[in-house]
Amino acid sequence: MLSPRIAQCQQIPLIHEVHSDDERLLNTLDGEWFEILYHFRWEDYQEPAADYYNALYDFNQAPPQTATAGGDASLETQEEARQRLLFDRPTAPIAANPAAPILFHAEVAERQAQDVQPSDVAPGVVPLRLVGRKPKCFFGLLKGFIGASLMGFPAEPEQVHLLLRSNPAFARVCGFSHKEKDRSDYHYQQIPSLRKVEQFDQIMTEAGIWDRIKLSEVKTNLATGVIRPEKEWVGDTTHYHAYSSFETVRYEDDKGNEQKKSQSKLTKRCRCEDWQACPHAWELRDEGAGTIVKSANKMIWGHKASIIGLPEQGVAIDAIAVSDAATHDGQTLFPHVEKVLGDHPDLAQSVRRVLYDSACDDAPLKQRFQDELGIELKASFNPRRSKAISEALPRGMESITPYGVPICLAGHEMDYQGIRYANETFIYRAPQQDDGLSVCIGCRQRAQCCNRDTASGRTITVSFDTLKHIDPSDPPMAKRFKAIMTRRPSVERMIKRLKCDLGDDRLSKRGNDSFQAYLDKTMISYHLLIRHLP
Numbered sequence: 001m002l003s004p005r006i007a008q009c010q011q012i013p014l015i016h017e018v019h020s021d022d023e024r025l026l027n028t029l030d031g032e033w034f035e036i037l038y039h040f041r042w043e044d045y046q047e048p049a050a051d052y053y054n055a056l057y058d059f060n061q062a063p064p065q066t067a068t069a070g071g072d073a074s075l076e077t078q079e080e081a082r083q084r085l086l087f088d089r090p091t092a093p094i095a096a097n098p099a100a101p102i103l104f105h106a107e108v109a110e111r112q113a114q115d116v117q118p119s120d121v122a123p124g125v126v127p128l129r130l131v132g133r134k135p136k137c138f139f140g141l142l143k144g145f146i147g148a149s150l151m152g153f154p155a156e157p158e159q160v161h162l163l164l165r166s167n168p169a170f171a172r173v174c175g176f177s178h179k180e181k182d183r184s185d186y187h188y189q190q191i192p193s194l195r196k197v198e199q200f201d202q203i204m205t206e207a208g209i210w211d212r213i214k215l216s217e218v219k220t221n222l223a224t225g226v227i228r229p230e231k232e233w234v235g236d237t238t239h240y241h242a243y244s245s246f247e248t249v250r251y252e253d254d255k256g257n258e259q260k261k262s263q264s265k266l267t268k269r270c271r272c273e274d275w276q277a278c279p280h281a282w283e284l285r286d287e288g289a290g291t292i293v294k295s296a297n298k299m300i301w302g303h304k305a306s307i308i309g310l311p312e313q314g315v316a317i318d319a320i321a322v323s324d325a326a327t328h329d330g331q332t333l334f335p336h337v338e339k340v341l342g343d344h345p346d347l348a349q350s351v352r353r354v355l356y357d358s359a360c361d362d363a364p365l366k367q368r369f370q371d372e373l374g375i376e377l378k379a380s381f382n383p384r385r386s387k388a389i390s391e392a393l394p395r396g397m398e399s400i401t402p403y404g405v406p407i408c409l410a411g412h413e414m415d416y417q418g419i420r421y422a423n424e425t426f427i428y429r430a431p432q433q434d435d436g437l438s439v440c441i442g443c444r445q446r447a448q449c450c451n452r453d454t455a456s457g458r459t460i461t462v463s464f465d466t467l468k469h470i471d472p473s474d475p476p477m478a479k480r481f482k483a484i485m486t487r488r489p490s491v492e493r494m495i496k497r498l499k500c501d502l503g504d505d506r507l508s509k510r511g512n513d514s515f516q517a518y519l520d521k522t523m524i525s526y527h528l529l530i531r532h533l534p
């Protein structure tokens with residue numbers, strides 16, 4: 001329902017016209033985006049709409065300062081700035097005190113204007129306070145970004161603008177109309193210019209509105225039972241390719257040795273002609289970008305996001321930018337779990353365990369989860385050795401893999417059975433064939449291995465001392481461990497959906513604030529889609 005205040009003095013939204021091809025689009029198979037936008041519940045977004053119009057008012061009053069004249073910065077050479085910025089990073093060679101935050105936290109511009117109330121706004125209804133040209137409708141622009149993502153394109157201004165211009169059904173369902181032939185003047189319902197779409201995105205980012213909408217989408221899905229709390233969460237990180245390049249900075253470590261590290265190139269925000277001489281501060285061109293090591297010979301210059309989700313339902317509940325992409329994955333999970341616990345008290349009540357890959361297989365970290373959050377951290381086993389064990393082996397065994405699996409002379413992997421605590425050993429048994437008989441019957445190595453006839457096959461024990469790197473209270477060979485960890489890869493499907501189905505892993509903007517906004521926009525579409533799917 002429109003509020004009376006709107007109905008009395010302003011025009012009723014025009015977007016409820018029904019076109020015959022709208023009906024047809026609603027019935028097409030791939031029309032999820034159309035259906036979601038067509039049935040878009042704008043009433044749920046009146047609060048962010050009011051926030052946006054207030055922020056727009058502020059923006060029009062005083063456009064953001066572009067350059068900061070640093071006092072000391074005027075004395076700083078470019079090389080000094082490079083060193084300063086390197087040592088300020090969360091992955092600095094010498095940790096700063098206090099430590100730089102691991103996760104990105106946007107600084108939200110303080111709002112001055114507060115005049116516009118949620119009840120004042122509706123699609124096509126723009127508050128009167130904004131004098132002059134009537135601004136473009138918040139709801140239309142919001143739907144533009146959500147729609148782009150639902151269609152699988154990045155929710156970025158260039159893409160939204162292109163789609164609005166090239167796809168009439170899309171423009172119409174967002175509430176915009178193409179310019180009429182005999183009309184040359186501005187009209188607020190016309191498709192916005194690229195500059196206006198960019199400005200909308202910038203204001204939404206700076207005022208923290210993308211983040212607030214994301215949070216409210218997840219909360220709505222929880223409150224309405226679209227997603228249910230689970231007793232396990234799953235986490236992982238993922239990378240996006242940066243829209244920037246790096247330079248190699250040489251620096252001295254605490255022992256005085258020369259080291260190298262990749263870092264974003266520097267820039268200044270001012271438009272002075274001579275950056276070497278002007279007094280404005282140098283800053284990183286792409287703050288947050290860093291080298292992400294995928295393997296010994298694969299490194300990516302990009303941004304890193306931490307994802308937390310519900311493994312059973314396969315639903316991502318938060319995605320956050322990591323302050324410095326070069327941060328090790330073992331450091332991102334704890335602060336992120338802490339944040340999600342704070343954001344979602346109803347999820348916090350039921351969570352007992354968090355699953356992660358081997359980057360978090362770390363005893364002190366597990367202890368910290370237990371002590372500070374009362375949550376069990378379960379990580380894939382990281383053997384921290386690459387060589388198989390070949391000494392002090394039971395008779396008939398060739399080696400034991402770093403994962404604690406003995407392999408016999410005939411090449412069979414022994415099945416883990418359990419622990420004999422009395423003599424501190426792990427117990428294994430030879431595997432069975434498809435017919436249920438032990439592989440030992442009929443084995444050629446029998447004479448050197450099984451020294452007597454046994455129908456159940458060879459049983460061996462391996463002392464805890466031989467497998468010092470395996471925690472007997474949580475052995476990764478155990479069925480229970482494996483059963484729990486089978487739920488971990490569900491996070492990879494969540495990441496695929498966010499990164500490929502609802503966008504692109506190649507960024508088109510720089511800086512952590514844009515990256516976080518991109519994650520937020522994608523998450524908004526993701527949760528709208530989940531709500532819509534049967």
Ligand SMILES: [Zn+2]
Pocket residue numbers: 067268270271272275278279280
């Ligand atoms: Zn300058």
